[in-house]
Amino acid sequence: MAIANEPDFASCGTTEPCDGNYASTLYTADELVAFVKVAGQKLQAVGVRLIAPEPRQWLRLWTNSSACCSVPSNKPSPDPLLGQGYNYGHALYGDTTAWGLLNIIGTHQYESQVAEPWPNDVPDRKPVWMTEMSGIKWWPEAGLSSTVDNGVAVAGWIHNALVTGEASAWLWWWYKGPNTADNQSLLLANGTDTKRHYTLGNFSKFIRPGYTRVDVTGSIPADVLLSAYLGGDGTVVVVAINKGSASVDVPIVIAGGTAPPSLTPNVTSSSDNLAAQSPVTLTGGSFTATLAGKTVTTFVGK
Secondary structure, eight states, X not given: OBSOSOTTOOXXXXXXXXXXXXXXXXXXXXXXHHHHHHHHHHHHHTTOOOEEEOOSSTHHHHOSOOOBOOTTTOXXXXXXXXXXXXXXXXXXXXXXXXXXXXXXXXXXXXXXXXXXXXXXXXXXXXXXXXXXXXXXXXXXXXXXXOSHHHHHHHHHHHHHHHHTSOOSEEOOSBSSOSOSSBSOBSSOTTSOOOHHHHHHHHHHTTSOTTOEEEOOOSOOOTTEEEEEEXXXXXXXXXXXXXXXXXXXXXXXXXXXXXXXXXXXXXXXSSSOSSEEOOOEEOBTTEEEEEEOSSEEEEEEEO
């Protein structure tokens, strides 16, 4: 159970960069710590695991900074605490009681749309869950879309959360909502499917509970994002995102264990939705990933 939702957010209207009026509760970091110390003990007493602080912006988990820049006017995000009083993760870590009651670090990824790495000055790590994200008004990927460009962008958000933010969970805001003018829903409000639905599936369908992300090293083309995962049963998963328009070949070597004899590519593109392609054979643990432009490909095998 989360202790609060978006403690760094206060509704401020519908004029850019504010995206609406709805119920919100603003907490300073000190106020949130105080609440965790009371509510956390009650939740712990009945066996409920505690998630906090779930700021709207990942930036505010570890800093007092705010995101930039809105679309189309390039404005900074709303800053209701005027640049101070965020930095929730450090505040929680700084209180031994609050940190001891906290099971999971929760955060959202709105507005900045990128993850922040775990800081070196917090040596006691906890699991990180990215618990809410979507396209929202005034920020990139907000406008109504079901195209592969949007799907590739969303895959980039997920990659960044898992690799830079070291998150072990990533959740979309809602499956099908009522708003017909934006990308808050995974599907469009009329039920039309979207490419972001399938590029999310490039991760969620193949990277299963208990899998571990493993390092990717070496030179990677500028428009390509690579991440790799290992299952307890020896399943290898490689997710390759080609943000560029041109096809690219990427040599990949699987090291540090027994490589599978082949990997099956599952492709989401402008024309395919998680389409399984012919397996590629590995030789000496290596293969060449051929990535068409604007695609997300998940290679799977054991």
